[in-house]
Amino acid sequence: MAHTTVQPSTASLTAGLLDASRGPLHPLAAQTLTAALGVAWADPGARHAPGRAARAHLDTARAVLAGALGARPDELSLHGSAEEALALGLDGLLHARRRAGDRTVAGATERSVLLLRAGAEDAVAVEGTGRVDADAWERAVAAPGVAAAVLQTANGEVGTRQPVERLARAARDAGVPLLLDATASVGREPLPPGAGDVVVADAASFGGPPLGLLVVRTGTRSSLPAPRREAEHGRAFAAPWVPLALAAAEAWRQTEHACADDTREARALVDRVRAAAAGVRDVEVLGDPTDALPHVVTFSVLLADGEALVDELAARGVAVASGSACTSSTLRPSHVLAAMGVLTHGNVRVTLPLASVAPDREDAVALLCRELPDAVRAVRVRMGTEDL
The missing domain is CATH 3.90.1150.10 (Aspartate Aminotransferase, domain 1)
Known part of the structure; x- marks a missing residue:
């Protein structure tokens, strides 16, 4: 006799939910994901008709998601997770500026994936609310041997916003490229305009699937060490799965409106x-x-x-x-x-x-x-x- 597995309803899983560091899909994003399985399953790099269709869908999704970050489609690459996008974004800056130095300026409350690369022992101190000490940051980015700086728009654990405009200006004045980590804020409040030579977001923060969004603004020196990557503007070994990109784009459309x-x-x-x-x-x-x-x-x-x-x-x-x-x-x-x-x-x-x-x-x-x-x-x- 066949056994049937009873799946819990979405409503039962979200009842009492107050832990949405990774929340469920927006209902329309979930519908888009299901529909995309039938029309955008192919490799977008393939030359046959299914591949060309997938490429067209990917281009559409990329344009929508780039707009979410105030970027051009050719500046945005899509990755398997926000952590992967953060690591690639910082690695690209550090490798491109390896002759300028090997130090990374980061606040002590940055995400672990960045602190591991920056060196937690050198992190800039924060105040009791979690806000970066702006004077200490300004001294740090002006020091010799700094290749890059990383800054979160706001802390995903306690919510405190960072003084992005002031700290970004200090990095710019020192000639140090800035990676802006917006993984906790995109979809919840507007991005600071123009801040960040590299910007990273997470589609999961606005009701999409866990998809890392990496923007490298035109004119920013960024290059990754070998081996060479062929996809996503040279930042990935393979193209993203297009149904995920379409679901993320639909989630942004719906979230932006509300x-x-x-x-x-x-x-x-x-x-x-x-x-x-x-x-x-x-x-x-x-x-x-x-x-x-x-x-x-x-x-x-x-x-x-x-x-x-x-x-x-x-x-x-x-x-x-x-x-x-x-x-x-x-x-x-x-x-x-x-x-x-x-x-x-x-x-x-x-x-x-x-x-x-x-x-x-x-x-x-x-x-x-x-x-x-x-x-x-x-x-x-x-x-x-x-x-x-």
């Missing part, structure tokens, strides 16, 4: 979470309270374990995260929080999904605010720290 309303609603929901967390004993809400991404908030709970809090809230129907959004392991203490000088354990991160993929997110926030005090108390009781 961005202003979604941002306003998300900001109000995040403010509710901040207020609820601040009302619990020995809980510190982290990051800048106003100059921050509209959909991210993190708080640290003294005398409690972050993973235990995540599990306790999950048992109550709320999906949140702990650890660092910038690393691949939730078991590793957050280098972002460590750089900020705040508690690295007992932290909970909320990343609101787009309303288009989680229409019940307001209910999820209400549930979190209602359950948080008792969840914290329950974890502390189990740990024997409630009366400390």
Whole structure:
């Protein structure tokens, strides 16, 4: 007798979802992906009719996605992940400028894939909110031997925005090319105009599939070491899978249209979470309270374990995260929080999904605010720290 596997509904998976560092596909992006399987499956480099059709679809998707980053289609390449795009973007700058030096200027809260290349021990210090020390950054980019600089538009773990205009100007004045990491912000708020010689985004941040978007602006010196890459303007070994590119483009079309309303609603929901967390004993809400991404908030709970809090809230129907959004392991203490000088354990991160993929997110926030005090108390009781 044949067995049938019952798949959970999309609604059941997004109920209580407050961890959208990688959220579900926008419904229309999912439909586009399914439809594209029948018309854009071929190798876009092939000369036969299916290949030419796939190429036309890829060109269309590339134009849409380039527009999302204020770039030209011939400046944009598509990659398997945002991490891959970040690594390629920085490697291209460093290899092209290897005669100028081998140092990379980076803030201490940058993503791990960049800090590993930049050298975390040389990272520029950040303030208590996670904002880069602008004076220290200006001195660092003006120092001898600097080949490149990397800067996030905003931190994906605590939400704090960086002073992109000032720091980009300092890099430009020093003749140092800048990689702008916009993986946490694109689709949630506009990009700073003209900032970044190289710009990286993640289609997953605006309801698309996890597809890395890498822009190398015309005139920027960038070259990758051997072996030679044939696809994506010499930045990839193979062309992207076209259905993914089409799904990402559709997600951007839909998100761009709804961005202003979604941002306003998300900001109000995040403010509710901040207020609820601040009302619990020995809980510190982290990051800048106003100059921050509209959909991210993190708080640290003294005398409690972050993973235990995540599990306790999950048992109550709320999906949140702990650890660092910038690393691949939730078991590793957050280098972002460590750089900020705040508690690295007992932290909970909320990343609101787009309303288009989680229409019940307001209910999820209400549930979190209602359950948080008792969840914290329950974890502390189990740990024997409630009366400390």
